[in-house]
Amino acid sequence: MSNFAIGIDIGATKIAIASVSDNFSILEKEEIPTSVSSSAELWESIAQLAKGFIANQSGEILGIGIGSAGPLDIKAGTLSPVNIPFWRDFPIIELSKQLSPGVPVVLHGDALALAHAEHKLGAGRGLTNMLGMVVSTGIGGGLILNGKVFAGESGNSCFIGHHSINFEGRPCVCGRRGCLEAYSSGPQMVAIAKENGWKSESDSFIDLAEAARQGDSQAIESIEIGTRAIAIGIVNFCGTLDIHTVVLGGGVVQSGEIFWEPLKKHIKEESKAISFLKEIEIKKAELERDAGVLGAALAILG
Numbered sequence: 693m694s695n696f697a698i699g700i701d702i703g704a705t706k707i708a709i710a711s712v713s714d715n716f717s718i719l720e721k722e723e724i725p726t727s728v729s730s731s732a733e734l735w736e737s738i739a740q741l742a743k744g745f746i747a748n749q750s751g752e753i754l755g756i757g758i759g760s761a762g763p764l765d766i767k768a769g770t771l772s773p774v775n776i777p778f779w780r781d782f783p784i785i786e787l788s789k790q791l792s793p794g795v796p797v798v799l800h801g802d803a804l805a806l807a808h809a810e811h812k813l814g815a816g817r818g819l820t821n822m823l824g825m826v827v828s829t830g831i832g833g834g835l836i837l838n839g840k841v842f843a844g845e846s847g848n849s850c851f852i853g854h855h856s857i858n859f860e861g862r863p864c865v866c867g868r869r870g871c872l873e874a875y876s877s878g879p880q881m882v883a884i885a886k887e888n889g890w891k892s893e894s895d896s897f898i899d900l901a902e903a904a905r906q907g908d909s910q911a912i913e914s915i916e917i918g919t920r921a922i923a924i925g926i927v928n929f930c931g932t933l934d935i936h937t938v939v940l941g942g943g944v945v946q947s948g949e950i951f952w953e954p955l956k957k958h959i960k961e962e963s964k965a966i967s968f969l970k971e972i973e974i975k976k977a978e979l980e981r982d983a984g985v986l987g988a989a990l991a992i993l994g
């Protein structure tokens with residue numbers, strides 16, 4: 693019999709819920725799509741699953757950890773994930789507290805949850821300092837400093853996708869110019885390739901990566917731009933904090949050497965000027981499908 697936490701991982705298209713034991717193994721897990729008709733229906737599905745998982749365990753529940761796509765407001769206990777339009781200032785903490793009255797509920801951003809999971813159980817095991825980064829339909833970050841999660845004052849630390857690397861650069865969805873994300877998210881690399889003449893019906897980064905492997909010059913060029921932007925972002929960040937290890941997860945990094953080779957080249961190039969910086973080590977995230985719920989549960993078990 694082991695004690696456990698509930699982990700709730702709120703992503704753009706699906707929500708995963710799991711019970712996770714205090715030795716970090718997943719006891720039960722289910723996923724539900726976010727494409728339902730109402731906020732009440734979505735929350736009801738989450739609540740039913742979580743209550744069922746809690747009832748099925750004989751150990752003691754230690755708390756409920758939530759990892760969510762942003763933006764979120766930790767102090768208010770609310771979230772407004774961009775891709776779940778009927779959740780705006782949604783009071784997730786207050787509602788989660790009703791699932792098991794009296795137990796702690798902790799909310800973290802999804803990239804922070806991923807960084808936490810990779811640091812505890814994956815590619816970042818044993819590191820003192822580490823930047824975790826997600827490169828997917830958006831770009832997010834999570835920071836481990838002195839062996840601990842650093843959430844920031846509002847819970848949004850490492851908002852790395854929306855730091856500008858070019859103040860006259862591409863307009864970004866957030867309203868600024870030249871954000872890292874405006875060059876290097878999967879959809880933005882596809883958009884840049886198309887602006888430069890890539891002829892494809894597809895909007896998928898997987899297809900862009902395949903075209904680059906086949907030698908398509910616009911596809912190669914847009915991955916070149918995207919990986920250079922990520923490298924500049926990483927070097928800015930590592931130089932600012934004087935840390936030197938980065939764990940990268942998310943869909944885009946699964947594309948193999950067509951992504952990693954130019955990324956490593958640009959990191960080497962961009963970091964030359966910062967003399968104190970040790971060689972930046974970039975690692976691929978190790979935990980796959982379960983990283984989200986594990987990271988969420990670690991907000992309690994960590």
Ligand SMILES: [Zn+2]
Binds near residue numbers: 854864867871873
């Ligand atoms: Zn932005």
